[in-house]
Amino acid sequence: MLEELSAQELNAAMEANSVGYLTYFAARTPGMRVVDEGDLLLVDSGVASDTFNYICRAQLNVNQVQARTQEAISYFTARGLPVAWWVGPASQPGNLGVYLEQAGLDAVEVDEGMIADLRALPRAVTAPEDLSIQRVSSSQQLEQFAQAVSRVFEPPDTNVHLFYKRVEAVALSQDGPLRLFLGYWRGEPVATSAVFLNAGVAGIYSVATAPHARKRGIGTALTLTALQDAQAVGYTIGVLQASGEGQRIYQRLGFRTICLFKVYQ
Template identity: 45%
Template sequence: MSMTSLAGIPAQQLAAAADDNMAVHASWAQERLPGAHVVRGADLVLVDSGLPCDTFNFVLRARLDAATAQARVEQAIDHFRRTRRPFSWWVGPADEPENLGELLRTAGLEPAESEVGMAADLHALHADREAPRGLAIARVRTAAQLQDFARLLAANWTPPDPDVVRFYEMATPALLSDDAPLWLYVGYVGDTPVATSELAVGGGVAGLYNISTAPAHRRQGIGRALTLRPLLDARDAGLRLAILQASADGLGLYSQIGFVATGQITEYKPPGEAAP
């Protein structure tokens, strides 16, 4: 499938929509936290959650003028140096200038990992398989469900990251509001929470994030089910396109569902933080 076959949207326009979507994912809840600092400028988005956790601190969606880009890069990085909080700078196909990665290296950041940007037409999903028996998927509506979501995500670190749990505790009122553009999901087997996913509505597209399955429940189709449920909800809500960032482990699954690659997205970090 060519990029232009995705509802006729050119690749660069879709990449820009994906950046706008990620900005919603990365900043909407943080804007509503006490002590957070969020700048949503025309030239970039800077998100400082106030927590010492780069899971919630970002720079992204750069649209920098080539003549002043290096100085703007240094200015953004200096914010996190002053606050002594870790962060990530995400660079995708729509970011400007084209040599942004080189400018980040000059400023002292290092590439940490790369993922594949992907997109899908929600009306062409391959969603014919039934969910695994015994799996119930709930869209998060209560504080208890949100706590389950947070604890599952925190368990992706060893030991579990308490700042992840803290973030969702602080963001609970915002995330449970009716107008939240972040739709969170938890998969349960019996009473046990086993998987998560998030759908962000922004940039005219649906963005998938935080797809995670507890190790003991992997390779059972649960991750696929937690991927499809938000996509089908987004389609029912009238959205046409979905985007995501895929690690090497997820490429096969997302391709089976109907996603196609749209470009590479690279995460940059300060030295030391970029180490695996």
Template identity: 35%
Template sequence: MEANLAEHACHLHRRTDGMTVTETDDLMIADSGIEGDAGTFNIVANACFAPDEVKNRLSLTAFKLRLTGRAFSWRAGPNSADVPFGSVKLTAGQREAAMWSHTADIPVPGLHPDLEIRRVRTPEELADYARILAAGWNPPAVTVVEFYDRVVPSALAEDCPGHYLIGYHHGEPVSAGELFLHAEVAGIYNISTLAAFRRRGFGGAITLAAVDSARAAGYDIVATRASAESEPVYRKLGFRADGWFTEYPVPIVPLEDRGYTTREQLVSLGFEHVHVENDRYDGPQTGVADISGVSHYFVRLNSLFEDGDEFSVWPIDDESLALEQEAWRLYVKAWDAGDQKPARLTELESLLEARRTTPPASARTIFAHWRFDERDARHDANGPTYMMRWR
């Protein structure tokens, strides 16, 4: 069941640009890269740490997640119930019963007179599915709609292990659910019905349709997670409880609370070197930084997030980079000595002004987060005391 949940959490990320999956023998981390997601698609699961490594692995993982600038949800199932989440200040949130059944023990569904259930096959149907799920939040979760809009090709691929079901009431999409086939388990997820259409048996009908699809696919075991409210419904259908799944939210840590981080740690998280800072106001405005190992000019366009900004970037040529680095060293030397700006620095700034601030037609617009490293100064000859991660 935990293996099914973990794969369900990450299989679309693997096939979607801008999303990442980090997997080791003892953990899976799915990062949607979507700003504002509250842990719906940024998920940690399948933790099975060795006893002598639990504290170290837990501490390092929680540390890395908190530095991403995005909220995560750590899903702990029966196999990871003993992980000491409290030692890294993670507090248990929602708890759901781990429920399962043999498909042969679940009744074959009859046709619901007021609900037409079909498998999602088109982008329009997937958009309907997403809107039903998003309506479960108040206000509706825009990140849910954004996620499914981005994963359309993967979700609709013939070899996708996720089968999305949608129920139409007189042509109107009102109920949804998903069957996910992995690890010899047919997992049922995201059973949702619009508020105005609840208590009509639509959710149960979608669930039974999912079980029927699992039977048709040759699966003997079907599993789901149930809240206290829905557990009696699943029991009535033939499911039994066997342990718990507990959510441990990993919240965003405000920038001012993160302190200094070693460059080695930042590099391990994907941050890159900043060569030059030419202007700064509430964070880097213009300068030169590495992006995927290649030096680029950057100009901040606006500040959209607490710690992530939008930049125009374009590669810098070797001559300009050498001149920028010379200018930076002169600036740092004068700053540290409390001296006036040297004439050579004024000359270089005049020469480089247009190159720094005028993006060419080929410039890209991308986002970056920035983090301070451990140097106890504003800057040194090698660059300012922060690094940037681009996406």
């Protein structure tokens, strides 16, 4: 229960959920790799996009941090792949970002780690009456999911389609910890959300809405549906990492900030 956990335990659960999500597809898809080096975790999708290649879970000795940082980055450089380094509240050393910047990476994103009590979720939110939300269960729906996610980028990122095509068997599994949702507005697939059930909490990911469908409550409705799905199978704590644009949406659903995540590229 939320009120029974310390801030440290909540941070740890949030970061564990995030690491589980970042590694989920690569660990189960032929041609992709998760390299666990003990003090670092490298996720290699083979797709030329830093949206799908990661370095995370850093637990680096301060005497080795410079060398280990360069080794991890060089792994992806040698493969010709861009990568994003995720720094969470448990990453070590505490000033890891300084070393990443010395290695040539830039801090490109700061996300707020947020939590919510799923027992206090609203039953519904204001959204268009002609919005239909479905759990992704077919190849066609997965392609539509990828299309909606790719629209977040300008121009749309074709690597998103390539990634979800490669991980189709994993993404369409109906009995795993990951559930994908697709929102249809006026019959058009325009929004997505995902919930990942891991480390005792429900993590929200891939919340995206096509530009022309924004500011109508659609993203909020997709997020609520994913959280309600987790609540229905017994989860009481929701977690997510929110960019500046999404924080107000999540606050309306009862989320509050407890830590920060930084992304370096």
